[in-house]
Amino acid sequence: xxxxxxxxxxxVTGTPExxxxxxxxxxxxxxxxxxxxxxxxxxxxxxxxTPVGHLRVTEAAAD
Numbered sequence: 001x002x003x004x005x006x007x008x009x010x011x012v013t014g015t016p017e018x019x020x021x022x023x024x025x026x027x028x029x030x031x032x033x034x035x036x037x038x039x040x041x042x043x044x045x046x047x048x049x050t051p052v053g054h055l056r057v058t059e060a061a062a063d
Contacts, residue, residue, distance in 0.1 A: 001038055002060065007053035012046045019046045027055060 005027075012019040023044055034040070040057040 001036075002058045003036065004056045004058060005044070005053070006056070007044060011050065011052040013048045013050055014046060019052070022047055023052075 009016040036057050038059045042055045043051050044053040046052045
């Protein structure tokens with residue numbers, strides 16, 4: 001299985017570095033409460049709650 005974080009840096013409303021750091025900090029803590037199985041998918045939001053990407057668990061590596 002693969003754990004994939006996909007963030008569209010052009011979609012974030014703040015500076016990309018700040019927004020990615022905030023998203024990673026949040027999800028690093030939240031992962032302890034999740035069950036990570038194939039098919040898990042969560043929408044990622046920036047600090048203004050704009051959808052900017054997804055966190056996914058997939059069966060196989062993406063080529």
